[in-house]
Amino acid sequence: MSSASRFLTPHAQSLPPTVPFVGPENLERAQGHRFKARLGANESGFGPSPAAIAAMQQAASENWMYADPESYVLREAIAAFHGVGIDNVVIGEGIDGLLGVTTALTVSPGDVVVTSDGAYPTFNFHVAAHAGRLVKVPYRDDKEDLGRLIDTARREKAKILYVANPDNPMGSWWGADAISEVIAALPAETLFLLDEAYGDTAPAGTLPPLDVENPQVLRYRTFSKAYGLAGARIGYCIGNAALISAFEKMRNHYGINRIGQIAALAALNDQAYLAEAVGRIAAARDRISAIASENGLVALSSATNFVAIDCGRDVEFARSLLKEVLARDVFIRMPGVAPLNRCIRVSTGVDEHLDLFAEALAGALKTVG
Amino acid sequence: MSSASRFLTPHAQSLPPTVPFVGPENLERAQGHRFKARLGANESGFGPSPAAIAAMQQAASENWMYADPESYVLREAIAAFHGVGIDNVVIGEGIDGLLGVTTALTVSPGDVVVTSDGAYPTFNFHVAAHAGRLVKVPYRDDKEDLGRLIDTARREKAKILYVANPDNPMGSWWGADAISEVIAALPAETLFLLDEAYGDTAPAGTLPPLDVENPQVLRYRTFSKAYGLAGARIGYCIGNAALISAFEKMRNHYGINRIGQIAALAALNDQAYLAEAVGRIAAARDRISAIASENGLVALSSATNFVAIDCGRDVEFARSLLKEVLARDVFIRMPGVAPLNRCIRVSTGVDEHLDLFAEALAGALKTVG
Numbered sequence: 068m069s070s071a072s073r074f075l076t077p078h079a080q081s082l083p084p085t086v087p088f089v090g091p092e093n094l095e096r097a098q099g100h101r102f103k104a105r106l107g108a109n110e111s112g113f114g115p116s117p118a119a120i121a122a123m124q125q126a127a128s129e130n131w132m133y134a135d136p137e138s139y140v141l142r143e144a145i146a147a148f149h150g151v152g153i154d155n156v157v158i159g160e161g162i163d164g165l166l167g168v169t170t171a172l173t174v175s176p177g178d179v180v181v182t183s184d185g186a187y188p189t190f191n192f193h194v195a196a197h198a199g200r201l202v203k204v205p206y207r208d209d210k211e212d213l214g215r216l217i218d219t220a221r222r223e224k225a226k227i228l229y230v231a232n233p234d235n236p237m238g239s240w241w242g243a244d245a246i247s248e249v250i251a252a253l254p255a256e257t258l259f260l261l262d263e264a265y266g267d268t269a270p271a272g273t274l275p276p277l278d279v280e281n282p283q284v285l286r287y288r289t290f291s292k293a294y295g296l297a298g299a300r301i302g303y304c305i306g307n308a309a310l311i312s313a314f315e316k317m318r319n320h321y322g323i324n325r326i327g328q329i330a331a332l333a334a335l336n337d338q339a340y341l342a343e344a345v346g347r348i349a350a351a352r353d354r355i356s357a358i359a360s361e362n363g364l365v366a367l368s369s370a371t372n373f374v375a376i377d378c379g380r381d382v383e384f385a386r387s388l389l390k391e392v393l394a395r396d397v398f399i400r401m402p403g404v405a406p407l408n409r410c411i412r413v414s415t416g417v418d419e420h421l422d423l424f425a426e427a428l429a430g431a432l433k434t435v436g
Numbered sequence: 437m438s439s440a441s442r443f444l445t446p447h448a449q450s451l452p453p454t455v456p457f458v459g460p461e462n463l464e465r466a467q468g469h470r471f472k473a474r475l476g477a478n479e480s481g482f483g484p485s486p487a488a489i490a491a492m493q494q495a496a497s498e499n500w501m502y503a504d505p506e507s508y509v510l511r512e513a514i515a516a517f518h519g520v521g522i523d524n525v526v527i528g529e530g531i532d533g534l535l536g537v538t539t540a541l542t543v544s545p546g547d548v549v550v551t552s553d554g555a556y557p558t559f560n561f562h563v564a565a566h567a568g569r570l571v572k573v574p575y576r577d578d579k580e581d582l583g584r585l586i587d588t589a590r591r592e593k594a595k596i597l598y599v600a601n602p603d604n605p606m607g608s609w610w611g612a613d614a615i616s617e618v619i620a621a622l623p624a625e626t627l628f629l630l631d632e633a634y635g636d637t638a639p640a641g642t643l644p645p646l647d648v649e650n651p652q653v654l655r656y657r658t659f660s661k662a663y664g665l666a667g668a669r670i671g672y673c674i675g676n677a678a679l680i681s682a683f684e685k686m687r688n689h690y691g692i693n694r695i696g697q698i699a700a701l702a703a704l705n706d707q708a709y710l711a712e713a714v715g716r717i718a719a720a721r722d723r724i725s726a727i728a729s730e731n732g733l734v735a736l737s738s739a740t741n742f743v744a745i746d747c748g749r750d751v752e753f754a755r756s757l758l759k760e761v762l763a764r765d766v767f768i769r770m771p772g773v774a775p776l777n778r779c780i781r782v783s784t785g786v787d788e789h790l791d792l793f794a795e796a797l798a799g800a801l802k803t804v805g
Binding site for chain 1: 443444454465474483493503504506530544565595627652664666669678685688689690695699
């Protein structure tokens, strides 16, 4: 044990230092120059609403003030938008931040947490921080396997069941009815975390109705995806007031930046722009699918702001392809777990960047063979 | 137990929902209008560097991108500024966020954490979240009692000793030599958290030299105070590389907002503005002291961006005075613990706001009698 690590708790000593997602800036530093197209982090290259940009610019000179630690005005607007009460909404530093507080509040060492194998690794990171025992259910036909997830939750008497719908990294989704069936079938001891980061880009009928009377379900949303404000770090969680108020026991009340709060409010109030962005995202998904086809690959259907492209062979092939696309200055990513990792994952973006991706993919395939 | 709270860990169930600092916006909502002067949160009414404002405005349209989760460029600049390595620096969502991760990494249930009674409550909040046992040492002559703090750490075999220098809420400070003596006297099992949020406004000779070879000391700094960027939520911690790297085990890697990172870098690079702001803060401290004297009260010496004013009587008197100042639309705060709570605490700010405070204090004293 190093002289410094003696100060860590035994559990912290046992954890590896981990960055769940290495940023594109890290790769850029290694290669010595910037990517020409940034299509790997499921950000929105279409950017935020012009109203949000104007609001951020106006707020810059007032950034000497802390944000309201209650995020009252933003929560009020979110609550009104969703038809719930302000006490049903808590804001966090992205969904990541909220998942961190959720696990801190609910996971005791050894508690079972059920998720899909290959699903959002940052969630797993937070579970590990609290010494939860992750039980992972394989994807089935590139979708989260709801039936087996609920069976596993029941068998393991799980403390938490985590599902992303639509899902990352495959872009697949279940209809609201299927999710509602999961909710109805939850064991009494299981809290259901429903990550809807990509809900804004999903077809109508994907998101089940909000039911804040039900204390067993927490719903996670974000301004990072379709709203085009990933840099702002504003996510929110909707749930039963008793559970939402518990976040006050552990959250970093002054963790939310002021400009982000202001930007999120302006973005929420510009639903016309959101609709336009969602349309552009859908068109870009089609374009990515077309690029895949043109290159003899198969794009999976997606309800998100990215597309998983089945490269048709094994992980080594996909990895080589990824490497060659990166070498052509186009940043993309790939799933981390078999059999999902036969795919590469391409975020939607502006035409110019998809042109670069098309060129890079064709070149990469030629090189990899 | 409510049906929702069954999902909380036993420890989380035992914690009260707490907001360590109620924001001025909460009071404004209750009274139905905005304060005319905001002098209670130790923000800098002088604002951030114009270069930082310009950088934020320019970054607004690019806020669709996540910030670099390694904050590499900012860490590199901070490291160069302080003459340490980049591996000695970690960025967090304000010092609050860093204290949260620090306690998560180091405090096991029942571990003793030594602090001063009446010192920073947000730190205590984080210790409580990890079931640490707080042992509080009274202030002595309105200063943190270093001798008794170190004795207590030794007696209790403390896991952590927390000291803020300069201190909040009294604005008092110790010279670097006194702090260095504490460091030299630390028991082997004790990690020393030195909160230097107000270090930029302290007299030369207040901050001991950085020694990143020493694994027992973590130093906390922020862009929220003299740099005038409280809304940006950018703090940093400097320490031994082995301990700093441990933050990767638990921190929210994507918790830092992009505009905040960019603003902090621009602010750091404008030391001329910082010097100017520090000068204005010092002048405003003098002005607050003068206002106190004119009203027959005694301002304490301060090395921070606020001044504690001894109201000369008991907590009820100070509380009544605070209430009357607030009623005159001037936001200030007061310490929460005896005997510190005979004081009110006034942040430095622009002349116009101090004029309003002067008027409000005179009026309040007339009313309270």
